[in-house]
Amino acid sequence: MSDKGCVCTGKAFAPERSQLYMPHRHGIHQVTPFLHVPDLEAALDLLTRVLRFEVLYTEANYRYLRWGPAGLRVLEERGRPAPDEARMTVYVDVDDVDALHEALLPGLSALPDGDVEGPVDQSWNQRELLVRLPDGNWIAFGQAVATPEAPAE
Numbered sequence: 001m002s003d004k005g006c007v008c009t010g011k012a013f014a015p016e017r018s019q020l021y022m023p024h025r026h027g028i029h030q031v032t033p034f035l036h037v038p039d040l041e042a043a044l045d046l047l048t049r050v051l052r053f054e055v056l057y058t059e060a061n062y063r064y065l066r067w068g069p070a071g072l073r074v075l076e077e078r079g080r081p082a083p084d085e086a087r088m089t090v091y092v093d094v095d096d097v098d099a100l101h102e103a104l105l106p107g108l109s110a111l112p113d114g115d116v117e118g119p120v121d122q123s124w125n126q127r128e129l130l131v132r133l134p135d136g137n138w139i140a141f142g143q144a145v146a147t148p149e150a151p152a153e
Helices: 041-051 097-108
Strands: 032-037 054-059 064-066 070-076 088-093 116-121 125-130 138-144
Touching: 032 041, 041 054, 041 064, 041 070, 041 097, 097 116, 097 125, 097 138
Parallel strands: 032 070, 088 138
Antiparallel strands: 054 064, 064 070, 116 125, 125 138
16 A cells, blocks of 8 residues: 555645546445534534535435535434534545635634634644534544655754
């Protein structure tokens, strides 16, 4: 297995665009996160109005959303407790996180304090924008950033 782009080599993981859509002999073409939320309407408000996903399929307590090549499955589970500790459950790779932040800013500005972080450069060579999801976890939008050169000795 190649270590090209592997975090263990000190490079940010960012597959080349041609690798993102490489056909797989088994027909696999995407991984779609499944969000379990306590309130479907609140989740849809954030995901569609603020983050601009589109609802493509609807059932009683379930929605399938897309935004470009990114998809989400959202299932309402009323009474589901918030996690003890928030974690990142969805990661969306983007070309320009700052431009995305600027485009989403009107909706992001209306969210409660602490529900938006960044964009910020991370030590793992990604620039990320984090938005708290209705289930208490985070969705991250990130782009690879250049690895800083090591200082000369």
